[in-house]
Amino acid sequence: MSGVESGSDDDPVSVADIEAARERLRQAEAAVDDYGESEARAVADAYADATDLLTEYEGSATGTGDFAAYVEFQDRFLGLVEDLPEDLPTRDAFEEASDLLDRRRLSESHFEQAREILAPAREVGETLDEREAARDHLQETRRAARRRLSTLDDEIQRRKRLLDLGEADLDAPTDDLREPIEAYNDAVTDAFDRFRREASARDLLDFVSATEAYPLVEFSAPPASLASYLDEAAVGSEPLPTLVEYAGYSRSKLDHYVDDPDRFRERVATNETYLSRLDATPLTVDWPPPVAGRLRRLAEELVSVVARFADDPVVARARRVRNLALRDDYDRIRNAAVAREELSGEERERLASGAVEAELADLEDDRERLRSALDDVPSA
Template sequence: MDAPAERLQAADAELQEIDERIAEIGRQNLDAVADAYKEFSAVLDRYEDRATDRDDFQGYIEFREQMAEVLGSIPDDLPHRDAFTEADDELTTGVTSVLKHANFDRARSQLEPAREYAELRSREQDVQGTYRDARSALQKEQSTLETERNELERLKRLGEADLDAPVSLLREPIEAYNDAVAEAFDSFTHAASARAVLDLVAETTAYPLVEYRPPPENLHEYVHESAVGEESLSRLLDLAGYSSSKLDHYVENPQAFRSNVATNQSYLSGLSATPLQVSWPPVASDALGWHMRERIAVVGRFATDEVVALARAVRDLGLRDDYERLRTSATARESLSETDRTRLRAGEIERDLTTHRASLDSVREILATYPPLGRR
């Protein structure tokens, strides 16, 4: 059993003993005595040096006033009320003489019964903290084990894949589409106005699976309001590199151009067909259908029918009966390292998976046995 589990079990056992003791005392009595002891002791600690200083009569007066106030707030029926009275008596003996540190030591000794209550409450709080910390550590261990188990299960599934499956049946249509859409987008950004390109990108917000970042608001407004917005995107990027004196020959307001276009060069230069392309290995068949529907809707706005047809061909791959087998094979080829394959052949993945599942069951059982303090 690991350390957090041992700490949790030990804390629970100690809390049971503490609970039994508190049940005998009564929670209300425990808190009342512990609070009174805390206040009384605070006055002793705060005034001991002053009350024992023969030259600080004012300090002694304040000390007595504080003691009277604290003692007066302690109910007569409070358990161990007499301990506080006896401690106070020790500190009022011989008022005409100077108190000594020994008086304070004896007063603290008189408070021993009340101190036991305070220490019991303090110990309860400490053990509760240990309980919470140990349980939190076990929850983190559970999360780690779940992550590791999921990875082992993934490797096991990939290890069962047919690595000789003809994945080119998927790869070739996807590569053909990816190349074609990249070329089409590049042509679009060189031929169309920057205004048209940014409008297209802005409209993709209606297609959450096409993950373009919307154009900065000031940039989008600028290309709509300025004549330079009729220039191509590639031309805007060229102009953004011009000096102010040279730029003055090409745009009406160089300062406005710099504020809205030049400051967004990284965004403009980063626009590409990547959000429209298909990852390799591809996603699951159901997801592929949704991804391609949105891509077809966007690609159809700027690309040729041939490119759209290639997109439809990728969409239809998900309808193949062997799609998941081919996709799993492709994923295995991409994901499994030589080390992974060696571990799979040696049965290490299966053994580790069995161990992780057992450990996870054990941790879950311990957490169920020792619930959060509020439900304990």
């Protein structure tokens, strides 16, 4: 591969890795085919049975130990070998081991020698194990390659995004958008802070609930238990900062300010975080601003929502923000704002030098070669 940094793969899989995994499986399959599938499995089963017998009787059938165990071992091992098909691969290794063990007295060294004699049969069984391991390895390599492709897709999109930003007119008058948006944000924040301080908590939460009809004004809905409590309780007529202050009182102190301290603590104190975080953020416009269509729809909703608590000058500022989206040069100025916000100095240098275009070409080449290599690999 080209060596372009992906930024997320510690050890990214390469086309060579896929080819090596595929070749490993090919060789493993060929090794099994040299014996035949059924024959290889028969040898593996026979080897497992033989080594199980060696392990089972090594302690009892050796030396001057249990004569009955010795006789039983002889019968079972010799019987195992006699029952093997005449044309079974490595049958001669089983026969040699049987001849070694057919003696009046057995020692532990005879058992070790028998295991060594049976090594060819073990190797046949290992071809099956290696084939299975090779299959698993190839499938894991495929999965790693797909993860790598996902990373490459992300990196390609990042380079394309940089190139798009690099086409922005950085001399565009971004203050034409920034100044009215900042003026609106400051005004609506001040107005909402005043509303939050002065309105009853009941009216404030009613306002927040009403914004659910405006999907782009993303206030979190008040907890139902809190809203219903403030609708009914006398303390709901207090402004929100007062309720937040009460929430920090002890029960004995709270008893002087609310009718039912336990219910207050249950409904209000448990929602103190929600109340404390209730601010003007959902009413503000981000910088850089959204695309023209979304800004227009958002500002139309803001005009309606802000008019519920703010005075006419604040609503007028919201209308000016809405009108920004109608400018013929909005997209050009917005793109410049986005580019100024997102592009670092180093990225600008890479764009100017052509490095980003070169990286994109390398990444796309890497992706195409990796895809082609994956297409040549069976899925199972």
